[in-house]
Amino acid sequence: MGIVEKIKEIEQEMARTQKNKATEYHLGLLKAKLARYRAQLLEPTSKSSGGGTGFDVQKSGDARVALIGFPSVGKSTLLSKTTETASASASYEFTTLTAIPGVIEYKGARIQLLDLPGIVEGASAGRGRGRQVVATAKTADLIIVMLDATKSEEQRRLLEIELDAVGIRLNKQKPDIVFKRRTTGGITFNCTVKLTKTDERTIRSILASYKLHNCDVMIREDITTDEFIDVLIGTRKYIPCLYVYNKIDSISLEQVDKIAHEPNTVVISCEMDLNLDYLIDEIWDRLSLVKVYTKKRGAHPDLTDPVCMRKGATVEDICNGIHRSLAPNFRYALVWGKSSKFAPHAQKVSLAHQVQDEDVVSIFTK
Numbered sequence: 001m002g003i004v005e006k007i008k009e010i011e012q013e014m015a016r017t018q019k020n021k022a023t024e025y026h027l028g029l030l031k032a033k034l035a036r037y038r039a040q041l042l043e044p045t046s047k048s049s050g051g052g053t054g055f056d057v058q059k060s061g062d063a064r065v066a067l068i069g070f071p072s073v074g075k076s077t078l079l080s081k082t083t084e085t086a087s088a089s090a091s092y093e094f095t096t097l098t099a100i101p102g103v104i105e106y107k108g109a110r111i112q113l114l115d116l117p118g119i120v121e122g123a124s125a126g127r128g129r130g131r132q133v134v135a136t137a138k139t140a141d142l143i144i145v146m147l148d149a150t151k152s153e154e155q156r157r158l159l160e161i162e163l164d165a166v167g168i169r170l171n172k173q174k175p176d177i178v179f180k181r182r183t184t185g186g187i188t189f190n191c192t193v194k195l196t197k198t199d200e201r202t203i204r205s206i207l208a209s210y211k212l213h214n215c216d217v218m219i220r221e222d223i224t225t226d227e228f229i230d231v232l233i234g235t236r237k238y239i240p241c242l243y244v245y246n247k248i249d250s251i252s253l254e255q256v257d258k259i260a261h262e263p264n265t266v267v268i269s270c271e272m273d274l275n276l277d278y279l280i281d282e283i284w285d286r287l288s289l290v291k292v293y294t295k296k297r298g299a300h301p302d303l304t305d306p307v308c309m310r311k312g313a314t315v316e317d318i319c320n321g322i323h324r325s326l327a328p329n330f331r332y333a334l335v336w337g338k339s340s341k342f343a344p345h346a347q348k349v350s351l352a353h354q355v356q357d358e359d360v361v362s363i364f365t366k
């Protein structure tokens with residue numbers, strides 16, 4: 001029996017099994033099995049079997065945003081409207097057949113926007129180019145799930161299922177679990193909160209089913225069985241997501257108003273140029289970018305060419321972004337701005353110092 005059939009079989013068994021306290025343990029085991037088969041299916045061991053990798057587009061700029069959606073929702077139209085790159089758009093489905101990168105320049109950041117082919121239900125299981133599309137989504141810093149405002153709500157859930165199947169967790173934080181493999185010593189299980197959605201027995205049996213007999217598990221959050229499996233598998237990607245409803249020119253004002261109030265949602269019309277500036281501003285926000293100005297000794301800071309970094313970036317990241325010879329020869333840096341302890345004066349800092357938006361940094365080398 002192939003992996004796909006095995007997956008089907010487990011899914012059927014799970015659907016047959018009633019969800020209650022008595023079956024929780026059994027369902028947990030099935031989930032673990034399912035996750036293992038899915039991982040096998042999606043991460044082929046030999047390169048030649050293909051399918052598991054995304055489109056071969058070089059990452060560029062400060063962050064990557066991927067456009068995911070069904071055919072003809074307006075992905076290419078959005079790329080053409082917001083970047084210098086033109087991507088063919090047409091009323092027929094599957095106009096776009098490959099990944100097309102464009103660049104949004106905004107607040108000193110260069111954001112790569114990736115137009116992708118439309119996907120259909122079952123994309124993650126290898127239908128058409130769908131698998132390549134969802135694999136590419138995994139490389140993004142932000143995913144835009146693009147939807148047609150004139151179509152049913154169902155489309156959103158279907159896309160979420162496809163992304164979930166390749167291990168993408170949208171708008172979720174990595175669960176607060178520390179998991180360490182050991183070579184001896186058995187299983188050490190610690191929990192700092194009361195577990196209401198899973199229990200120690202289920203977790204221990206999942207560990208056993210993965211043949212993990214020596215490890216430390218520390219759980220610091222009221223997690224579900226699925227979340228535990230996610231951390232165990234370790235290849236999950238936690239990516240922020242914006243739901244963008246296009247074509248609001250074709251629905252009523254009441255409908256627009258209702259959609260716009262959903263969380264993580266932006267409503268636009270590419271054709272009528274509605275709300276596109278707001279969308280770009282939201283993209284910038286969700287990427288959690290910070291910009292930092294560099295300053296040479298004795299000179300004014302260079303305000304025309306900021307260095308763009310992800311939130312949490314350190315002085316070391318800045319060094320590496322400028323030139324790889326910088327960090328090895330680093331002596332100290334001076335930082336002005338929000339991250340300086342002595343603001344408005346400078347603070348002398350080391351490589352590990354975390355910068356904040358709009359800081360000015362001077363780097364001193366040996």
Ligand SMILES: Nc1nc2c(ncn2[C@@H]2O[C@H](COP(=O)(O)OP(=O)(O)OP(=O)(O)O)[C@@H](O)[C@H]2O)c(=O)[nH]1
Nearest residue numbers: 072073074075076077089090094095096118270271
């Ligand atoms: N009414 C309306 N139509 C739009 C809007 N934006 C795009 N369209 C139309 O929707 C159709 C599909 O647009 P595309 O940009 O090709 O869509 P796509 O998502 O890239 O499609 P695929 O590449 O085939 O997956 C075209 O006929 C566009 O003119 C909009 O804001 N309102």
Ligand SMILES: [K+]
Nearest residue numbers: 072090092095
């Ligand atoms: K199209």
Ligand SMILES: [Mg+2]
Nearest residue numbers: 075076095096
């Ligand atoms: Mg297209």
